[in-house]
Amino acid sequence: MFKKNKRISLLHYWTSRYLLTLFIGLAIIFLISAAWIRHTTFENRLELMEFLADETVYRLTDTTNPNNGPINGIPGFIGDRERFNMREIDPILYVVDTEGNILTSNRPVPPGSAKNVAGLLDDEEGTKEITGGLEPEYVVKRKIEGNNQLLGWVLVKEKKDNLTRVNQAYGQLALLIGALALLGWIAIYFLSKRLARPIKQVAEAAKHIQEGNYTVDLPQDSKEKEVYELVTSFENMANKLEQLEKTRTELLAGVTHELKTPVTSISGLLQAVKDGVVTGLDAMDFIEMAMVETTKMKTMVGDLLAFNHFAVDAIPVKIQSVDVNQLLRDAVAQWEVLQDEDSVKVNLHLIEQAVYVQVDIVRIQQIMTNLLTNAKQAMDKGTITLILKERGDKLSIIVKDTGHGIPLEDQAFIFERFYRGENKKYTIRGLGLGLPLSKMMAQSSGGDLILIESNASGTSFELVLQRATSL
Known part of the structure; x- marks a missing residue:
């Protein structure tokens, strides 16, 4: 015992x-x-x-x-x-x-x-x-x-x-020592009481969070720097936990809905063909639509598997030295080929001389495809600007659109897995893994993906890459 x-x-x-x-x-x-x-x-x-x-x-x-x-x-x-x-x-x-x-x-x-x-x-x-x-x-x-x-x-x-x-003299010394002891006790008592109060409040707030109540109200008037940082950090954590809890509860419904929709469409289309509701060319059209839905479902399942593998470092990364100018040209060209319309244009601002970076080419192309696709979804028409900049031993690729921007309340959570902002939740299908997966792929190559700014005039992302030390 x-x-x-x-x-x-x-x-x-x-x-x-x-x-x-x-x-x-x-x-x-x-x-x-x-x-x-x-x-x-x-x-x-x-x-x-x-x-x-x-x-x-x-x-x-x-x-x-x-x-x-x-x-x-x-x-x-x-x-x-x-x-x-x-x-x-x-x-x-x-x-x-x-x-x-x-x-x-x-x-x-x-x-x-x-x-x-x-x-x-x-x-x-x-x-x-x-x-x-x-x-x-x-x-x-x-x-x-x-x-x-x-x-x-x-x-x-x-x-x-x-x-x-x-x-x-001994008596006077004893009196002085006693007075010092009393003053010291009074001082430490009130100082300890002042310091213990916010810690006790944080402990009480933690109990509320444990019970599922994420609304905490802690005093922000502490003069002690460490206590103030503790209180503010705890409040920020509580807010993030509340958001993550909402995301978690929405995850099952969202994933179920996103996967159920193509399954239902495929089932309905194939059932119509099987029952002879449509025949001939119409039946072929139904089968083609079923194939499209199958491709969408396959893509979502692939995103889930890819994210899972990256989360546990199960996907090997193949680092190569490549000319970043050519890498961007190829990534933009591949993305533009897949677009059904040309309402969105891409402007490239590259570096005059050849500059090499150490990256996994396939992963960087996936990141660029995701950023360009998100930029296109954020605007009906307009221009996406790609700017390449040198930053010491790093290189930055700025991807800027002229869309409606990301709401301020969503900006802190865009790299959280399965998070989908209000603008996309009911308009664009997906699992909310694009940006989290892109950030993980960038970090696997020694770089990073950062949100620079987002407002009503557009959004800017920065993809940081590691410069190659030798070819």
């Missing part, structure tokens, strides 16, 4: 995933920022302790100070705790002699401190971490010198925890 996946809404999916990603990202930023704040605060407070030690040494050795005297004679200055009190930390400051005896301090000296302070003395100044006690501490040592003699030391001590404590 396959477990059915539970589907969730796009809004819920994107919002939850974004929040998870946002929280993870902000948590990483918080940890990095907290570590940076801790390190920076620690460095700044150490510098402050060093400044305090340097300032104390300077005050004790300042010869311009009238109160300056022996080290043990200035307890008032060091004892003034408020002058050295700091907002974030409150370090202990000792002034000791060369033996390590505490001369003065900014705090009362706890019992046993003298021994601990003496153990810190050596011949080097600097900042040092002390880890031997209950809590790690940092001490800043500075020499007190006078007349090139070592008079004593200034020691500034503070616990490591006090140097790195930044609770207020």
Whole structure:
């Protein structure tokens, strides 16, 4: 048994995933920022302790100070705790002699401190971490010198925890991160909601199409390019599906009608001859008419088979290099021979020099026959113009008539199989395979068949052919 996946809404999916990603990202930023704040605060407070030690040494050795005297004679200055009190930390400051005896301090000296302070003395100044006690501490040592003699030391001590404590900064950072998370969630919620709305509408429209209702009304006011293209493409698809569905429903009736008509005519004509309704020359005329209907039916069945074979690439294409000027002359001549009347004239505008193309000659002649026949059917009388143009490694054959044109609503579907416009549906017999088959044959030779334009003054088709690279 396959477990059915539970589907969730796009809004819920994107919002939850974004929040998870946002929280993870902000948590990483918080940890990095907290570590940076801790390190920076620690460095700044150490510098402050060093400044305090340097300032104390300077005050004790300042010869311009009238109160300056022996080290043990200035307890008032060091004892003034408020002058050295700091907002974030409150370090202990000792002034000791060369033996390590505490001369003065900014705090009362706890019992046993003298021994601990003496153990810190050596011949080097600097900042040092002390880890031997209950809590790690940092001490800043500075020499007190006078007349090139070592008079004593200034020691500034503070616990490591006090140097790195930044609770207020952590709270402010947490507040900032929380505000960013809230703003990010609100932003992604409304953006996801805005993006999910048209997708949901398209999904609803797809359900209507699935049920056979091709009329969809989707909003076209989306500012997002991709969403707008999705909506418009879906509407165009729905319109095309509606048209194809109409074409599909008409196909069976159309093909049945087109094939039934010659069968009925043939049956009626032959039945009349068999029953002796007509005799002699009349019977021969009836048989001749039956033969004509048979030829028409054979042509339609041949079109169906040819289209089927081209659709599955079952017909081999024989590509040859041929002079396009001669190819057009032959195609027009063959078509004109089959015409019963000369009410339509064909004007050829060829290229002066010989130009060769790579085509299947038989297929190109079929295409030209179909285009010329369609052009003739579009007008009672007039002129069909064929213009040959060079376009780089391609050649274009423009076939232009002076007929009534193709209705605008039909132009998007003329290359759809079995599609027949309103102008031809009830006036000209056929299966609606001429142009689709011609396009497929052109593409099989590396070319294409395109509708350039069609209006009340005429229609222009372009047959694109591949120029031959060598003879």
